Amino acid sequence: MNEETTKIPQATAKRLPLYYRFLKNLHASGKQRVSSAELSEAVKVDSATIRRDFSYFGALGKKGYGYNVNYLLTFFRKTLDQDELSKVALIGVGNLGTAFLNYNFLKNNNTKIEMAFDVDKGKVGQEICGVRIYDMEELEERLRDEDVTVAILTVPAGAAQTITDRIKQTNVKGIMNFSPARLNVPPSIRVHHIDLAVELQSLIYFLKNYPNGDTEISQENTNING
């Protein structure tokens, strides 16, 4: 995110990639404008929230016209730094890590996993979907040399903090932590923690406790609408 966006609330910022992906598809299909109702239906965020979010971007929809798709796309591209490719490294090529390497992030935005690391010597030297797996011994040096700014952690909980302490010595500014461990980081590093087991449990809890789908409560607890 660049300086212009620092005033955007975090909940709004989290929805940006979602809006961006949808608008890109609209643009590709030749649409020039979109109403908040159409957007709402497509991204499953209520239209009042969309209008409030978009007002932060200076995009004021006109009644009977909607939003200008090109304007929004230019804004999102700039805001999400889509013109600049963020270099990402993945650490821990187990089941989850392998799935991420096989998943083509580039299809959705300008994010690409450049390299992967593992302690398992049997995995070192292999390539998955064109991404090479390096030895953990080379971690700091490679991250620095390639100016990697984002790290995805898919290692066991017990290994996460030690690896994080090593990452601190590099230019990494953001960690996407898929391990259940809570990480201690300096203020210069942002951590997004995604514990899939907790997310699943939380969904099941809401299904049990709000079987009739109280959307206001259930949406409050999702990452996108939070």
Ligand code: ATP
């Ligand atoms: P997953 O949890 O992704 O489904 P898994 O069950 O196959 O994977 P885990 O034990 O969770 O395996 O380990 C994930 C990966 O992290 C493995 O490839 C393992 O070799 C690697 N790993 C374990 N410890 C470290 C470490 N200290 N540094 C880097 N990689 C590690």
